[in-house]
Amino acid sequence: MKEELYLSLRDRTVRKSNNLIFNTHFNLTLQQQKIMFFLTSQINYHDKDFQEYTFRIVDFCRICDIDTVGGKSYKLLKEAIKTLADKSIWITRDDGIETLLRFIEKPEIDKKRGVINVRIDKDMKPYLLQLKKNYTTFELLYTLRFKHKASPRLYELLKARHFDDLKPYVYVVPIEDLRVLLNADTATYKQYKYFYNVVLAPAIKEINEQTDLIITYQPRKTGRSITHAEFTIELKPPIERMQIGDDIDYTFGNGQLSFAYLTRKRELEKQAKEYEEKKRQGAFE
Secondary structure, eight states, X not given: OEEOOOOOGGGOEEEEEHHHHHSEEOOOOHHHHHHHHHHHTTOOTTOSSOOEEEEEHHHHHHHTTOOOGGGOHHHHHHHHHHHHHHOEEEEEOTTSOEEEEESEEEEEEXXXXXXXXXXXXGGGHHHHSSOOSSEEEEXXXXXXXXXXXXXXXXXXXXHHTOOOTTSOEEEEEEHHHHHHHTTOOSGGGOSHHHHIIIIIHHHHHHHHHHSSEEEEEEEEEXXXXXXXXXXXXXXXXXXXXXXXXXXXXXHHSOSOOOHHHHHHHHHHHHHHHHHHHXXXXXXXX
């Protein structure tokens, strides 16, 4: 059993197969997406099998946005875990076959100890463990302040399409495909204006404010109709990323800084100097 002592959130990364990002269709709430990200960030990606992950209930509720006001956290936690355990996701395998997967299995809550034990379903192993290529990694903390359901999903899609830390990347996707990826393919969002105002624009705004990315959006037309979405994806300068991360870590963490975080901070400071020097030399023009 892995006992989670919970230090700095800056040490926590989410690593997922790109197949799990691009070839899945699911309908998860914002809270359920945050729980999935949080659990995924606890994985040792070199393991051959998933472990049982143990957390303090108070930490789990804080990170996963479960209300603790009025002593309702235990009840709300049970509801959140049950609904996620009941959820399934469709994924298209490399051979074209679609299969239905669950994310977690046999969650346990130990009220006396104040902890929750969770194990990720073994069928998720090809998409989360021992990934050698075609995967995406991002820091957990950038997803914690999201308030819109589409934000975490759009963020991981754009992270998976950003290949070069120093240069912008343009990602073009058909609007109909984007609706499916963001689970907004119902009649409610059929009109582009409503889809943009209610789903896309709030998610882009949150990503630009809360994460390491800068997103510029441009609709593309075929004839008179908007048929494609064009995203220009850039990575924020290292110092700005570090400042955003520090602020979020202070809000959600417990104020302790681990050795891994301090090492990472020094690396970012070095990257910041290199970035400014390359910018001065005109490397991004």
